[in-house]
């Protein structure tokens with residue numbers, strides 16, 4: 001679907017000062033997440049790297065401190081494949097607020113081994129982990145004067161449909177790993193938009209954004225492009241994919257734009273302007289056009305609450321005030 005553009009003049013240099021804002025970036029030890037954390041730190045934000053490996057997180061922390069002298073940055077362990085870890089992260093947060101939460105962490109084309117809680121790994125990490133983290137950090141987001149949540153989806157979500165009647169089965173592997181990945185990225189879109197609807201309904205000034213990086217040369221590219229392929233594919237096709245892919249700094253631009261631009265309304269989607277949202281400069285558009293079916297979003301939300309046992313108390317006033325129709 002073509003995005004309706006708000007404006008096209010964004011550049012990393014034009015990102016506004018983020019001094020005083022506390023940002024959490026998941027999966028920030030590598031790839032787009034690291035470049036996002038570095039970009040936010042360079043704009044003055046206090047950045048918490050939320051990484052599943054303490055060793056890889058520590059290496060990223062040291063690298064970032066060397067690359068951005070004076071950066072205010074720290075590390076917290078967070079494994080989105082374990083709801084226990086998500087709960088611990090939130091319980092030990094210990095700060096008064098979160099101003100910006102960036103759901104960047106993701107697995108691509110991984111084997112079907114379920115997460116600790118028994119979920120298909122793409123759905124479990126990419127969607128349910130992010131969902132639970134948002135709900136558990138919501139009291140701290142609600143304490144911010146300008147809370148913002150950015151959910152990193154993928155251009156792949158364009159070609160995937162979440163059938164309402166089959167939502168329940170998304171938590172188990174059906175078909176190949178890239179299809180499972182695509183479904184989790186579609187779930188990211190539905191989640192981000194439903195979060196915006198629910199925040200609006202209770203008057204919470206939260207802006208929920210979607211960012212789509214486009215083809216970017218990171219570790220996932222190798223894993224995603226090679227998943228289940230033979231040696232001919234790996235030697236013949238994968239090198240072209242790398243040639244086409246943009247450097248990681250460019251891949252982080254949609255996320256940084258969505259995370260920092262003061263003019264973007266909630267529910268915006270920032271994606272590359274070029275063909276198939278893979279190439280081109282980041283432009284912002286109306287995210288609601290990506291997934292206009294609010295009923296699917298409501299059903300996914302209810303399912304996610306049930307599977308994670310996380311409720312969004314600050315948004316629950318919506319359900320009691322608007323009746324069951326609003327919860328779906």
Ligand SMILES: NC(=O)c1ccc[n+]([C@@H]2O[C@H](COP(=O)([O-])OP(=O)(O)OC[C@H]3O[C@@H](n4cnc5c(N)ncnc54)[C@H](OP(=O)(O)O)[C@@H]3O)[C@@H](O)[C@H]2O)c1
Nearest residue numbers: 027030031032052079080081104105106154215216218220
């Ligand atoms: N690269 C692309 O072309 C592209 C295109 C569209 C969308 N995206 C999206 O961009 C995001 C970042 O991916 P990337 O390309 O930068 O790949 P990446 O370098 O592999 O980054 C993925 C990050 O997620 C972390 N992660 C994985 N499982 C986790 C878990 N259970 N708990 C916490 N963190 C976990 C990884 O940690 P470890 O290092 O410990 O594994 C890593 O830091 C993903 O959401 C991906 O879907 C990428």
